[in-house]
Amino acid sequence: MRIFDFSAAYARKFLNATVVSMLLLTACFQYSLGQSPEYFKTGGRKVNIHAFNAEVNRMMEEVGIPGISLAVIENNKVAFYHTYGYKQSGQPEAVNDETLFEACSLSKNFMLFMVYQLVDQHKLDLDKPMYQYLEYDRLKHDPRYRLITPRMILGHCSGIENWKSDFNPDTLDIVSNPGEKFVYSGEGFHYLARVIETILKEPYQDIEKRMVLSRLGLERTFTSFKDTVPGNYSNGHDVLERKIPKWKNKSVFPAGGVNTTALDYAHLLIGMFNGKYLSRDRINDILHKTTSLDDYFPPNHYFGGGYEVIYTPKDTIIAHGGSNPGYKCQLFYSVVHKRGIIFMTNSDRGKLISQRLVDMSVRLDIKSEFAKQYYEQYPSNAITLLKKYKQAGGDAMIADAGRLKSEQKLGVNTLNELGHIFIGIDTAVARKLLTENTILYPDASRAFYLLGTLDMKQKDFNAAYQDFIKAKALHSEEFTLDFNLRKCEKELQKQAVYSGSSSGAASND
Structure with missing residues (x-):
């Protein structure tokens, strides 16, 4: 039985040319677990629904998130399902439980x-080379592809680049030896889909419908x-709450093309771990320490058989994020406590409330998840400064940043x-911010790396090369740093050849 409780409306501001006040309708759908609809x-713990929803709405307004679908799991059952906000910023149609x-x-x-x-069912062997099921023409150019197994695909250590367009757009590359290190790969999952x-x-879409959607009632x-x-x-x-055209994939895209709700996904996650559909051996495969994530997280973070796995002294936590343009x-x-949270947003800023949502609800020990990220979790000065930009423009934001600097409140990544945000919005503002950070924190590598990225965007490959060299000297851990350095070197060589040939032509005249 579902218990429906429509909470009070909350004010929400959408920032376009002017600030327009709109009512934020929320609808709470709580599963009956012997609990009161008030919590x-x-x-x-008892979590007061009214207070929880009020805080979520406040964070959405501060961060700039139009809509959220959120579910909480307790003892492998959905304890709470709630939707917030709007389908589109500035429009009146609210998100509901089926959005x-x-x-x-x-x-x-x-x-x-x-x-x-x-x-x-003994139809797939996780450690059998995938070419023995299906030869893959897109990877045949590299003999190492014959070493790749399904377990490597699930643990993101196959070496296959994330997308073909990442490095050399003409070739799907294997960028590290299979089984050697973490390389996140959507392309690998598409190869595995072909194997299935x-x-x-039968077609992948039919298999997914039969083995997942119908079986779990999604x-x-x-x-x-x-x-x-x-x-x-x-x-x-996007980060400024501007609508991004909806991607309506006309074919199945296993690595990122599913549209769903937090409620349906919660039932998928429960089905993965409740022992009704998968054997204990398979759950152990999920938790297997397949790939070390030491380059990206503190110790005890691994990628297992399909999820990131965080091992703490008292818990084993799985995690997974998702990022499409305009969605996070x-x-x-917690595998130990059978407790978790899933949320989906229609905003590029959606992940910034992760820590706060966990603290307000399931209270899992996930702080290490964000230790090496340079996007600060809510609340942060970066969130406040971006809101100022949306309200009053770049000069006002820069002025507020100057005030925070004088008060010594600018963190190394603010x-x-x-x-990073303004590289795609206003390159002059981006350069001003990043240059200032190299002055504030001259021994930190990330601002130099981002300046190099900006210089590459503006095709100043000499300046980009110098910035990347500085970042490397400061022990940057950016995955694309070496690739960007090689790209700059190639572009500079092209310019030198072109300059030399032009000079030769001029002298011959």
Whole structure:
């Protein structure tokens, strides 16, 4: 039985040319677990729904998130499901319990559920080279592809680049030896999808519908916009709350093309770990320390068989994020306590409230998740400064940043975060912010790396090269640093050759 409780309206401001006040309608859908509709229970605590919703709405207004779909799991049951905000910023249509959000990279977990069923059925071997199931023309140019196994794909250590367009757009590259280190790869999941089709001799979309959607009763999950045109979907938004055209994939895109709700995804996650659908051996495969993440997180973070796994002294937590243009998703789930949270947003800023949402609800120990990230979690000065930009423009934001500097309240990544954002919005503002940060924190590498990225965007490859060299000297851990250095070197060589040939032509005249 569902208990519906429509909470009071909350004010929400949408910033366009002027500030327009609109009512923020929220609708609470709480599953009956012997709980009062005034609160939900998690970790032995009662969480007041009214106060929880009020805080979520306040964060949405501060950060600039138009809509959210959120579910809390307790003892492998949905304890709380709630939707917030609007499908599109500045428009009156509210998000409700059936509104779809892009699952982004959480789409991969639907395949995961299929894969482990096939392993339990002895139809797929996680350690058998995938070419023995299906030769893959896109990777045949590199003999190392014959070493790649399904386990490597699930643990993101196959070496296959994330997308073909990342480095050399003409070739799908293997950028590290298979099994050697973490390289996140959407392309790897698409290869594995082709293997699954080959094993079962039917289209991937039909397999997913039969083995996942129908089996778990996921009625608001769609794999494409080809045969069925799902209605009631949210629109994505950039960092300034500007609408991004909706991606309506006409074919199945296993690594990131699912549209769903937090409620449906919660049921997928429960099905993954409740022991009804997958054997204990498969759950152990998920938790297996397949790939070290020491370059990205503090110790005890690994990528297991489909999820990031965080090992703490008292818990084992799985995590996964998702990022599509205009959408951000995040989940955290305690395997020990059978407790977790999933939320989906229609904003490029959606992940910034992750820590606060966890603290307000399931209280899992996830602080190490954000230790090396340069986007600061809510609340932060970067969030406040960006809000000032949306309200009053770049000069007002710069002025406030100057005040914070004088008060010694600018953290090492505050201006980095803003600089990274403004590389795609206003390059003059981005350069001012990042240059200031190199002065404030001359021994930190990230501002130099981001300046190099900005210089590359403006095709000043000499300046970019110098910035990247400085970042490397300061022990930058940016994954694309060496690639960017090589690209700058090639571009500078081209310019030298062109300059030399032009000089020769001039002298011959």
